[in-house]
Amino acid sequence: MKIVLKRLKKRNKISYISFCIIIFLYSVAFFADFIAPYPYNKQFREYPLCPPTRIHFFDHNKNFHLRPFVYEIKLVNPALNQYEVIKNKIYPVYFFVKGEKRKILGIFTSERYLFGTKQGKIFLFGTDIHGRDIFSRILYGARISLSIGVIGVSISFVLGFLIGGISGYFGGKIDNLLMRLVEIFMMFPSFYLMLALRAVFPLNLSSFQIYILIVVILSLIGWAGLARIIRGMVLSIKEEEYVLAAKALGLSTFKIIFRHIIPNTSSYTITAITLSIPGYILGESALSLLGLGIQEPYPSWGNMLSVSVGNLRILSTAPWMLIPGFFIFLTIICFNFLGDGLRDVLDPKNW
Amino acid sequence: MREILKLENVWVGNQEVKILRDINFEVKEREILSIVGESGCGKSLTLRTIIKLLPKNLKLLEGKIYFEEKDITEFQDMEKIRGKKIGMIFQEPSSYLNPLFTIGNQIEEAIKNGKDRKNKKDRVFKILEEMGLSKNVYYQYPHQLSGGMQQRAMIAMAIINNPYLLLADEPTTALDITTAFGIVNLLKNLVNIHNMSIIFVTHDISLASFISDKIIVMYAGIIVEKGNAELIYNNPFHPYTKKLINCLPEKYQKGERIKVIDGEVPTYKNLPKGCPFNPRCEYKIEICEKKLPEEIALENRDVRCFKYGKIMES
Amino acid sequence: MKKYILKRLFQLIPLLIGMTFISFIIIQLSPGDYFTQLKMNPEISSETIEKMRKIFGLDKPIIVQYFYWLKNIFTFNLGESFSYHVPVSYLIKIRLKNTVSLSIFSLFLTWIIAIPLGIYGGVKEGRWIEKFLSFIAYIGISIPSFFLAMLIIFFISKTAILPLGGTTSIFYEGASYLEKFIDYLKHLLVPGIVLTLTGIGSLYRLMKNNFLEALNSPYVFTTYAKGIPTYKIYFKHALRNAINPMITIFGYELSGILSGAGLVEIITGWPGMGRLILEGVLSQDLYLVMASLLIGGILLILGNLFSDVLLALTDPRVRLK
Numbered sequence: 001m002k003i004v005l006k007r008l009k010k011r012n013k014i015s016y017i018s019f020c021i022i023i024f025l026y027s028v029a030f031f032a033d034f035i036a037p038y039p040y041n042k043q044f045r046e047y048p049l050c051p052p053t054r055i056h057f058f059d060h061n062k063n064f065h066l067r068p069f070v071y072e073i074k075l076v077n078p079a080l081n082q083y084e085v086i087k088n089k090i091y092p093v094y095f096f097v098k099g100e101k102r103k104i105l106g107i108f109t110s111e112r113y114l115f116g117t118k119q120g121k122i123f124l125f126g127t128d129i130h131g132r133d134i135f136s137r138i139l140y141g142a143r144i145s146l147s148i149g150v151i152g153v154s155i156s157f158v159l160g161f162l163i164g165g166i167s168g169y170f171g172g173k174i175d176n177l178l179m180r181l182v183e184i185f186m187m188f189p190s191f192y193l194m195l196a197l198r199a200v201f202p203l204n205l206s207s208f209q210i211y212i213l214i215v216v217i218l219s220l221i222g223w224a225g226l227a228r229i230i231r232g233m234v235l236s237i238k239e240e241e242y243v244l245a246a247k248a249l250g251l252s253t254f255k256i257i258f259r260h261i262i263p264n265t266s267s268y269t270i271t272a273i274t275l276s277i278p279g280y281i282l283g284e285s286a287l288s289l290l291g292l293g294i295q296e297p298y299p300s301w302g303n304m305l306s307v308s309v310g311n312l313r314i315l316s317t318a319p320w321m322l323i324p325g326f327f328i329f330l331t332i333i334c335f336n337f338l339g340d341g342l343r344d345v346l347d348p349k350n351w
Numbered sequence: 352m353r354e355i356l357k358l359e360n361v362w363v364g365n366q367e368v369k370i371l372r373d374i375n376f377e378v379k380e381r382e383i384l385s386i387v388g389e390s391g392c393g394k395s396l397t398l399r400t401i402i403k404l405l406p407k408n409l410k411l412l413e414g415k416i417y418f419e420e421k422d423i424t425e426f427q428d429m430e431k432i433r434g435k436k437i438g439m440i441f442q443e444p445s446s447y448l449n450p451l452f453t454i455g456n457q458i459e460e461a462i463k464n465g466k467d468r469k470n471k472k473d474r475v476f477k478i479l480e481e482m483g484l485s486k487n488v489y490y491q492y493p494h495q496l497s498g499g500m501q502q503r504a505m506i507a508m509a510i511i512n513n514p515y516l517l518l519a520d521e522p523t524t525a526l527d528i529t530t531a532f533g534i535v536n537l538l539k540n541l542v543n544i545h546n547m548s549i550i551f552v553t554h555d556i557s558l559a560s561f562i563s564d565k566i567i568v569m570y571a572g573i574i575v576e577k578g579n580a581e582l583i584y585n586n587p588f589h590p591y592t593k594k595l596i597n598c599l600p601e602k603y604q605k606g607e608r609i610k611v612i613d614g615e616v617p618t619y620k621n622l623p624k625g626c627p628f629n630p631r632c633e634y635k636i637e638i639c640e641k642k643l644p645e646e647i648a649l650e651n652r653d654v655r656c657f658k659y660g661k662i663m664e665s
Numbered sequence: 666m667k668k669y670i671l672k673r674l675f676q677l678i679p680l681l682i683g684m685t686f687i688s689f690i691i692i693q694l695s696p697g698d699y700f701t702q703l704k705m706n707p708e709i710s711s712e713t714i715e716k717m718r719k720i721f722g723l724d725k726p727i728i729v730q731y732f733y734w735l736k737n738i739f740t741f742n743l744g745e746s747f748s749y750h751v752p753v754s755y756l757i758k759i760r761l762k763n764t765v766s767l768s769i770f771s772l773f774l775t776w777i778i779a780i781p782l783g784i785y786g787g788v789k790e791g792r793w794i795e796k797f798l799s800f801i802a803y804i805g806i807s808i809p810s811f812f813l814a815m816l817i818i819f820f821i822s823k824t825a826i827l828p829l830g831g832t833t834s835i836f837y838e839g840a841s842y843l844e845k846f847i848d849y850l851k852h853l854l855v856p857g858i859v860l861t862l863t864g865i866g867s868l869y870r871l872m873k874n875n876f877l878e879a880l881n882s883p884y885v886f887t888t889y890a891k892g893i894p895t896y897k898i899y900f901k902h903a904l905r906n907a908i909n910p911m912i913t914i915f916g917y918e919l920s921g922i923l924s925g926a927g928l929v930e931i932i933t934g935w936p937g938m939g940r941l942i943l944e945g946v947l948s949q950d951l952y953l954v955m956a957s958l959l960i961g962g963i964l965l966i967l968g969n970l971f972s973d974v975l976l977a978l979t980d981p982r983v984r985l986k
Contacts, residue, residue, distance in 0.1 A: 180679060180680070180683065181683070183680060183683075184680060184683035184684055184687060185687075186920070187680060187684055187962050187965050187966060187969075188684070188687075188958060188961060188962045188965070189920050189923035189924045189927065189961045189962070189964075189965060190920070190924045191923070191924035191925070191927040191928055191939065192923070192924070192927060192938075192939075192942055192957060192958050192961035192962075193958065193961075195927075195942045195943060195945075195946050195954070195958075196688070196691050196942070196946075196954050196955070196957075196958040197691060198946055199691075199945065199946040199949070199951065199954045200691055200692075200694045203947070203949070278807070282809055285809060285811070286809075286811065286928055289811055290931065290943055291947075292946065292947075305811070305812075305815065308815060309811075309815070309931070309932055310830075310932075310934060312818070312822050312829070315815065315818055315819050315822055316819060316822040316823060319819055322812070322815055322816065322819065325809065325811075325812035325815060325816075326812070328809050328812060329807060329808050329809060329812055332807040332808075332809065333803060333804065333807035333808075336803060336806060336807050337803065402890060404886065404889050404890065429892070430892045430893070430894060431892070432892065433889065433890055433891065433892030434890065434891040434892030434893070435892055438890075439887075439890040441883065441886075441887070443883070446882070446883040446884065447883040447884055447886065447887045448884055448887065449884040449885075449887070449888075449902050449905075449906065450884070450906075450980075450981070450982055451905050451906060451909065451979070451980065451981060452901075452902075452905075453981075460891070460893055460897070460901075461891040461892075461893065463892070492981040492982070492985065494981070494982050494985075495985065505887075508887075508891065509890075509891075
């Protein structure tokens with residue numbers, strides 16, 4: 001692991017940076033309770049669609065303040081969501097500021113958070129139509145959007161490994177049958193299949209049920225491709241001399257699979273996993289975006305965008321509502337860069 | 352006899368490694384020269400140097416190449432020489448022929464002079480016939496031919512413009528023995544019919560002595576011995592050539608143990624200092640580890656070994 | 666050639682049966698008896714129910730129902746939509762046209778842009794321009810189509826250079842054929858551009874790699890040794906060999922395009938199959954969902970068949986087997 005990272009750092013800077021960003025995003029999601037200035041469902045009714053708060057070091061008289069501050073803002077035109085900055089009300093920004101009591105990671109309670117103001121509001125990415133802080137919601141939403149990819153890929157992978165492995169190793173009729181099944185699954189456009197599978201279940205489920213449901217749907221769509229890749233790999237490795245040698249030595253099938261085939265597929269597998277995570281993140285976002293996934297008030301990066309779909313007024317007056325989309329994009333591009341870098345680094349031919 | 356090709360003090364490599372070092376040889380008109388050596392000794396690279404198609408990471412560092420007594424070292428317009436005056440054939444015809452075009456198409460596009468389509472086609476038919484292939488082959492794709500037929504088509508493509516020199520890069524290695532024999536005979540005949548010289552690269556020194564007038568033996572990017580084919584085969588001088596010939600199956604008595612050359616071929620990144628063969632050489636003396644020996648001209652041959660250098664010095 | 670295509674057609678039969686079966690199973694999995702659900706819906710007349718019961722054998726065992734359904738599919742009777750009160754086949758006919766034109770439009774654009782760029786990138790491998798193109802390609806591959814669609818809509822909402830939503834403008838009635846066509850095209854542009862932009866990246870990378878691989882292949886080395894001009898080496902030998910694998914992945918590309926189109930249709934308001942299936946899911950209109958899924962699959966099968974035929978035409982190794 002360490003060697004891989006070192007090599008990544010040396011050979012492929014951009015994928016190393018991507019790796020760091022991914023780690024950063026995951027840790028931010030983990031500590032969302034502590035970093036977010038507000039709870040995800042806290043509505044500030046007097047601040048709907050408020051633009052991102054600016055943090056200042058210089059006040060309007062050009063005086064420098066060592067401690068950054070924000071101005072008071074006020075909704076002046078509710079119809080057009082126009083806000084006015086009140087220049088004589090200055091609220092400094094503090095680290096480890098005291099706020100409402102909140103549970104952290106569901107274990108202990110805290111009343112101090114990473115940053116915030118004692119008075120006034122700080123909305124780094126603005127607010128949504130209900131006046132909820134988008135920055136905080138992105139942090140909480142990251143928990144869903146980022147975890148679903150990893151969980152989904154693990155389930156698909158177990159399925160794909162089992163089916164692809166069996167198919168490739170035993171060959172013959174089993175292989176034929178399983179591969180036809182894979183083909184059938186791959187012959188449906190994945191978006192259509194995803195919606196059709198979603199249609200099987202009722203629309204209103206509890207958020208936990210929906211989370212599980214999304215994972216199951218995405219794994220059902222994803223396993224086929226992975227199974228095919230793994231089958232191909234097993235087939236080619238099966239013909240390699242060292243496996244033939246192991247067979248000639250009289251090793252059991254079980255031993256051959258676990259001692260020879262699996263270790264030799266691992267580098268390829270890691271790459272394939274990394275590169276397929278974006279698909280799961282996209283799948284979750286798409287479902288939530290269409291209102292078929294994670295339901296309000298729980299945030300996911302997908303459902304935070306759904307208000308803007310088909311609503312030109314919000315889209316044109318409050319472009320900060322699109323920030324969650326940027327985070328989806330960032331995560332996906334990082335996984336893609338990382339996957340490509342890993343493929344490069346893990347390939348023994350490149351050592 | 353006219354000199355067709357001459358390499359003078361040719362060095363090929365890059366800033367990190369030197370692969371070919373101090374290559375000198377010449378090819379005369381209607382002469383077959385064989386380059387012999389283990390894989391990775393720089394045989395094929397020598398051919399690529401001549402036709403000036405080096406891999407991207409390597410370049411000609413030093414030396415001169417003369418073709419038809421003209422210096423072509425700095426010559427830019429190689430398209431006028433390649434295919435027209437120098438032809439080339441390869442080890443695995445199946446991968447060196449484009450799978451998506453017919454044989455006829457691929458031979459025809461090699462024709463340099465002549466615009467008339469009909470005339471070109473007739474020339475292809477004629478050369479196919481000379482190669483012992485039927486007219487049908489013109490319309491066939493590479494995958495429809497056997498390995499031997501593919502190689503014949505390859506040769507047809509290389510000699511359609513009547514070049515002065517044919518570079519043959521292990522043309523028989525991928526073929527079975529009877530097919531290979533046919534190709535070798537075909538090549539030998541070309542020398543007489545088309546007035547052509549051939550550089551024949553192979554790892555098989557007995558085949559080389561059978562086909563060629565002259566032999567060059569290469570080891571780790573240098574020429575260790577060169578000269579008359581028969582003489583070298585029957586009485587090798589350089590310790591490496593000696594061992595190479597002693598390993599040949601036909602040199603064994605029944606029941607004798609198989610001989611191998613001890614040690615390994617060095618990689619270009621860690622070549623031993625001095626003579627590259629010194630770690631495996633049984634005649635090694637002190638100087639072998641310090642200096643690369645010069646080529647020493649003896650009767651009928653040149654040898655790059657201090658064993659023969661001492662005689663000269665004293 | 667004929668034999669090969671017949672063989673491919675023959676191989677499709679089990680695939681089709683499998684697909685219909687899975688589509689059918691998905692519907693059967695849904696909670697509650699479908700038949701009772703029908704009866705409870707006050708909007709559906711008892712005559713319709715009676716008619717459907719007869720045609721689809723709704724009171725028979727599941728396997729029998731499957732064969733009823735299969736029989737109906739072959740006569741293009743895909744059932745009744747409960748939310749629209751029209752036959753599903755009627756709805757699909759309208760929407761399919763839009764999805765197919767959107768897919769073909771963006772497929773065409775994607776290929777016409779990505780192939781030359783891929784060749785260019787292959788020739789310039791290692792230079793800054795190639796690195797720049799590859800970086801842009803990464804962005805294109807990674808940007809979610811719905812996010813890009815929203816960004817473009819945001820941009821258009823500010824500039825109003827293109828119409829948004831639907832397939833036609835208000836003045837549509839009474840316009841000439843040409844005007845109608847141009848109007849349709851204008852509406853097609855927003856979803857089309859989104860799909861194209863998200864598709865170019867991966868195609869560019871594939872083409873670049875194929876072209877590089879071809880350039881470094883032994884048979885291209887032969888052409889250098891033959892001394893034929895560089896442009897001919899690039900555009901005759903390397904190009905033909907680089908394009909061939911692209912044809913094989915055409916089917917796969919189509920799957921991506923159809924899926925992408927589904928989502929983009931919904932975001933940009935283009936009335937295609939993607940929106941139809943979403944409407945079906947939201948109103949629990951199961952026959953509609955099932956039929957849309959099946960049609961989506963059949964489109965993909967047709968696309969794959971098309972690429973098989975194309976491959977047979979371009980690759981003698983396939984054709985002359």
